[in-house]
Amino acid sequence: MIVDSNVENYIRSLSSTKDSKLLELEKYAKExxxxxxxxxxxxxxxxxxxxQKPKRILELGTAxxxxxxxxxxxxxxxxIITLEKNKKMVEIAKKNIMDFEFSDSVDVVQCDAYEYLLDCDEKFDMIFIDAAKGQYLKYFEESMKLINDKGIIxxxxxxxxxxVCDEEALTKRHRKITIVKRLNEFLEYISNLEEYKTSIIPIDDGMSISYKI
Known part of the structure; x- marks a missing residue:
């Protein structure tokens, strides 16, 4: 756990969803x-x-x-353009977005996120990365080419x-060690970019926000 479980549960109780349709999505996801x-x-x-009021948002990982x-x-x-590789998730996401009457403002694209980034020539005010964790550095490097000045990733x-900060986890042989090492490289990279101001925030499983100066 990154945050003490009592603190985390308390914060979540304060942050709990009130919207009945969002609650249904949360229930579906849990089940x-x-x-x-x-x-x-x-x-x-x-x-x-x-x-920030971003006019254009790119999301990697729709679910x-x-x-x-x-x-x-x-x-x-x-x-919003949101990218998802899994066909079943794309279909579910489109239905959910339609239920909120957001189909005109949210475009769900079935594709590989990295391939999309490589081919994309559009610009965005915000990019939200929530896809394959071991690929974050690749995603971020390509996202930097697409973000507007004063935009955020x-x-x-x-x-x-x-x-990422557990020495035992970094030395033991286990299936997640590659992801952990790649995330270490990613965090080191974004923390030292001169053209971005970055903050790493220890909520839930950890978040980062990088602001393009």
Whole structure:
């Protein structure tokens, strides 16, 4: 755990969803073991989007469309492109987004996120990365080419259950060691970029926010 469980549960109780349709999405995700952002992360995104008011948002990792909906609820004028490789998730996300009447502002694209970044020539005010954790450095490097000045790149799950600073986790042989090492490289990289101001925030599984100066 990154945050003491009592503190985390308390924050989540304060951040709990009131919207009945969002509650249904949370229930579906829990029952079907689909990872979505936790309540405190949803609140964080809500505040960031409300403050930044990004006209164009790119999201890497749609799942059931929960975070796209959260961001669009925060700023209704935002146009969001969200990328998802899994066909089933794309279909579910499109239905959920339609239920919120956001189909005109949220475009779900079935594709490989990295390939999309390589081919994309559009610019965005905000990019939210919540896809394959071991690929974050690649995603970020390509995202920098697409972000507008004074834009932000937000990444979820960057502390990976605290394993990024666990010496034992970094030396033991286990299936997640490659992801942990790559996340270490990623965090070191974004923390030393001269053209960005970056903050790493220990909520839920860790988040980073990088602001292009």
């Amino acid at each position: 079907n073991h689909v990872p979505i952002i936790e309540a405190e992360v949803a609140n964080f995104l809500n505040v960031i989007v409300s403050l 059931i469309g929960y975070s796209s909906i959260i961001m669009n609820l925060a700023y209704r004028d935002a146009k 937000v990444c979820d799950n960057v502390l990976f259950k605290g394993m």
